[in-house]
Amino acid sequence: MLLKLYNKNNNPADLQRVVDVLNDGGILIYPTDTRYALGCHGLKERAIERICQLKGIDPKKNNLSIICYDLSSISEYAKVDNNTFKLMKRNLPGPFTFILNGTTRLPKIFRNRKEVGIRMPDNPIIREIARQLDAPLMTATLPRDEQEDIEYSTDPELIEEKFGSQVDLVIDGGIGGTEGSTIVNCTQGTPEILRQGAGWLEE
Numbered sequence: 772m773l774l775k776l777y778n779k780n781n782n783p784a785d786l787q788r789v790v791d792v793l794n795d796g797g798i799l800i801y802p803t804d805t806r807y808a809l810g811c812h813g814l815k816e817r818a819i820e821r822i823c824q825l826k827g828i829d830p831k832k833n834n835l836s837i838i839c840y841d842l843s844s845i846s847e848y849a850k851v852d853n854n855t856f857k858l859m860k861r862n863l864p865g866p867f868t869f870i871l872n873g874t875t876r877l878p879k880i881f882r883n884r885k886e887v888g889i890r891m892p893d894n895p896i897i898r899e900i901a902r903q904l905d906a907p908l909m910t911a912t913l914p915r916d917e918q919e920d921i922e923y924s925t926d927p928e929l930i931e932e933k934f935g936s937q938v939d940l941v942i943d944g945g946i947g948g949t950e951g952s953t954i955v956n957c958t959q960g961t962p963e964i965l966r967q968g969a970g971w972l973e974e
Contacts, residue, residue, distance in 0.1 A: 773931045775943045778895040790903050792939050798822060800930055801900070802944030803838075803892040805866045805952045805969050806912050807930055809938070810897075813837045813848075813907035816878045823880075825937060826911050830880050836868055836888030837877075837907035840898060845889055848876050848907055855957045858974065864893040866970035870956045886958055896944045912951060921949055 774785060792799060793812045798821055800809055809825060811818035823830050839845045842860060849871035851859070859869060873887035881887055890910055892898065901908055913934070915924045923929045927943035935941060953970035956963045964972060 772935065772939075773927060773941050773943050776896045777944075781896075781899070786899065786903055789900050789940065789942065793900075793904055793908070797939035798825070798937075799940050799942060800913060800934055800938055801897050801942040802894055802927075802947050803866075803890070803897055803910070803952075804864070804894045805892070805948050805950055807924060807927070807947040808910050808912050810838065810908040810910045812904065813909040814878055816880050819878065819880050819909045822909060822911055826914055828911070831883045834870060834884050834886050834888050835881055836890055836910050838890045838892065838897060838901050838910045839907050840901040840905075841891070844907065845871075845891070848874055849887055849889055850874060854960075855962070858955075858957070858962060858972075859889075859891075861973045862970065863891040864898065865891070866893065866950075866952045866968060867891075867972070868952045868954045870954065870958055870965070872958055888954070890952065892952075894944070896942065925949060 796815050796818045798811050800807055809822050811822055868888040868890050870886050870888055872885060873881050913924050923933050925947040931941040951968040953968040954966040956965050
């Protein structure tokens, strides 16, 4: 099912519907400031397992990521030292995934790896959903077949056509991007760029 949302002035009932889906353990597809992504309530383990199956990833071997609404909520779910906090403050919201050590507030499925990816996308739609949910969203980039037209991961109507039967709701926030986020490892003291993506880190 496709739901059109805008950068501002959305119908409160539409936003509430999205939050209800998440609270019920449902899975969304939504826009970020990079590519369209799969997401669910970040504290609901069964929903997270569904996304892992959909993506074909093993949470014991792959880091999982969450979207937080603001910097203060990040510190609930990840260990943030002063330097990392300043680095994130300079670069977020933006197209980055910061790898940090997770806290015990996260479900057990995250603790297999001890680390968590932190996202705070510069996208008003998903940030407003995170704010209203008042909890993190577990997030994973939409899987893409290299042989397939790129539009199946950028055009919401085609995304709905391909994935609609596997998820509870697809949010149409306009045409999505094609580049992933820049991944920055902050677990060793000095930040290290593991993958250069859409974001250029201001250190």
